[in-house]
Amino acid sequence: MEPGGRSKTDDVQRLLRADILNGVWAPGTKLRFTELRERYRCSTGVVREALPRLVGEGLVTAEPQLGFRVVTVSPEDLRDLTEARILLETMVLRSSIEQGDLAWETRLVAAHHLLANLPRRTADGSPSLEWLSAHSAFHAALGGGCGNGRMKTIVNSLRDSAEIYRCWTAKDDRALTRDVEAEHRTILEAALRRDADAAVAALTDHIQRSTDLLLHSQRQPAGTGLDGRAGGDGS
Structure with a gap:
C-alpha cells in the first residue's frame, strides 16, 4: 500500500485515467501491457487490476482474445449517449427532488460548494481532474435523493462514459465563454426550491449544450477527434 492507504493499482488507475482524458492515449488505441508497464513503472498484475476498473468507468473496452483499448468515440455515439443521459438523468433528478430529505439537500449544497470553488483547467490548460x-460528485448528488438504486447506477455509468467527451469540450476555447458555473447554480437552486420542472429543464439544457458545442466543433475545418483522431473536443 502507498502512503494514505492507496495501492499501486489505485495510482496506476488514476494516472492512466488522466492520460486517457488528456489525450496521451487516443480513442481506439490498443493498450499494450508492455507499454503500460514501462510508462507507469508497475507490474503486469497491477495493469491487469487497473484496466477493468477503467472499463467500468466507460473509458476502456475489453475485447475477448484481443485485450484492452481506449473507448472509441463518434458523433453517433455522442448523440445516443446524450439522449440516454437526458432521458434517465432527468427522471432520477425529478424523483430525487420529490423524495429527497434535508440530508440530501445538505449533501447537494456541499457538493456544489466544492465544485464552484475549483478551476476547470490546470495551469497548462488541460482539464482539471x-x-x-x-x-x-455534484451530478451524483443531484440524483442522490432518488430511492431507486439501480436507476442511479445506470445514470452514473452513463455519466462516466461522457467524461472523455467532456474533456474534449473543455479544450475548446469556446467553452471558456460558457458560464458553466451559472448553469450548475441554476440547477441547484431549482432543486432546492423543489421546482422539478425547472430543474429538469436546466439539467437538460446543461447536458445538451456540451453535446452541441462538440458537434459544432466537428463541423469546422480544424475539428477532429470524434473519428478517433487526436485533437478533438467534447463534453
Whole structure:
C-alpha cells in the first residue's frame, strides 16, 4: 500500500485515467501491457487490476482474445449517449427532488460548494481532474435523493462514459465563454426550491449544450477527434 492507504493499482488507475482524458492515449488505441508497464513503472498484475476498473468507468473496452483499448468515440455515439443521459438523468433528478430529505439537500449544497470553488483547467490548460471528480460528485448528488438504486447506477455509468467527451469540450476555447458555473447554480437552486420542472429543464439544457458545442466543433475545418483522431473536443 502507498502512503494514505492507496495501492499501486489505485495510482496506476488514476494516472492512466488522466492520460486517457488528456489525450496521451487516443480513442481506439490498443493498450499494450508492455507499454503500460514501462510508462507507469508497475507490474503486469497491477495493469491487469487497473484496466477493468477503467472499463467500468466507460473509458476502456475489453475485447475477448484481443485485450484492452481506449473507448472509441463518434458523433453517433455522442448523440445516443446524450439522449440516454437526458432521458434517465432527468427522471432520477425529478424523483430525487420529490423524495429527497434535508440530508440530501445538505449533501447537494456541499457538493456544489466544492465544485464552484475549483478551476476547470490546470495551469497548462488541460482539464482539471479534481474539477472533473467534483463535477461527477455534484451530478451524483443531484440524483442522490432518488430511492431507486439501480436507476442511479445506470445514470452514473452513463455519466462516466461522457467524461472523455467532456474533456474534449473543455479544450475548446469556446467553452471558456460558457458560464458553466451559472448553469450548475441554476440547477441547484431549482432543486432546492423543489421546482422539478425547472430543474429538469436546466439539467437538460446543461447536458445538451456540451453535446452541441462538440458537434459544432466537428463541423469546422480544424475539428477532429470524434473519428478517433487526436485533437478533438467534447463534453
